[in-house]
Amino acid sequence: MAELPNTQETLTPDTFLRGLWEENPVFVMLLGMCPVLAVTSTTMNALAMGLATTFVLVCSSLLVSLLRNWIPKQVRIASYIVIIATFVTIVDYSIQAISLELYAALGAFIQLIVANCVILGRAEAYASKQRLTTTFVNSLGMGAGFTLALLALGTVREILGNGTILGIHLFSPDFQPWVVMILPPGGFFVLGAWLLLFNWLRLRKERKQAEQIGVTAHAR
């Protein structure tokens, strides 16, 4: 973050949208990769994980922002971790109460939200410096971006690896699923493929811009 410690960001649509695309935690910043790869074998799991992470992210960012003037600088990381762990415990018990099936599918990864660097990163880089409202909008955007990335992986892996989306069959019965896609290597491959796609788009955009500059320079 290029901002000075005490500058307060004003609330703009960009506060929210940045997390979705420009600073997408997964595709651009490569943070919080473990759950992204581990629980995205089906769309449903990906969605649940995304929502759980967003909840923890928003709540802990709000609390950090609220307490930002009271937390001494030396113990800030420890305080953030304890705040995050508290909310994760809440989510952990809630999911257990709502759906045991989902709880079993996500396994230890709900509790591992504590160790998700997206959340700690937000607390350290943003929430500890900004006002409550901007923090809320920004962390909501980040959470949405994270969920989006999880869904991007989850749907591709479920369609290719199982031939279904949200449990609904898409192909005729003689479709041979690519089992490897729901196994661990598939996670790496699909995420790698998404990154390739974004790299390609970015390079193409840069080339076009360069061409345009070239054309205008020529016209002069």
Place this chain on the structure above:
Amino acid sequence: MHAEPLSLIFLNAAIVNNFVLALFLGICPFLGVSGKRETAWNMGLATMFVMLVSSAAAFGINWLLTELDLLFLRLICYIAVIASAVQLVEMFVKRFSPALFRSLGIFLPLITTNCAILGLALFQTAKEYDFVQSLVYALGAGTGFTLALMLMAGLREKLALARVPSVSQGAAMSLMLAGLLSLAFMGFAGLGGGHG
């Protein structure tokens, strides 16, 4: 449950259910510090040490919290212990090897948010391992982590000299490599009794 022999626990954690390549734990340092073999090796050792300390501590905490009937505090206690263990390692490394301290950089304090370590503590609790089994499990997980990191670092050192299309440079290429490694490790499935 408790009859599982120690050698199997070790093999299971190190190879069959490799923490990085099969369980997707600790991906951040796996992608971040695997540029050079030497750094990867040191990072692996540091992580293994933290794993051993926090595994032993987690065993004690779990026993204490079960006695006191305060299990909902488990997660918070685990992460606090891990953070302290990392602090310990950081001071140790800074004192005895400033060069190593610089080369590990930001990734040293980030061991705290390495989910491999918290994952280890949670898994050993879920599997109800006794004290010795927990330690062996931690040792296996640390070995597996170091192994994956070293393999990846070796590959990336070679890759630095290879001509790669500009589109696939950076993280995308690393992820593809990791996928291939993971595919190779799947060949070990069934070796240590399979299931995680």
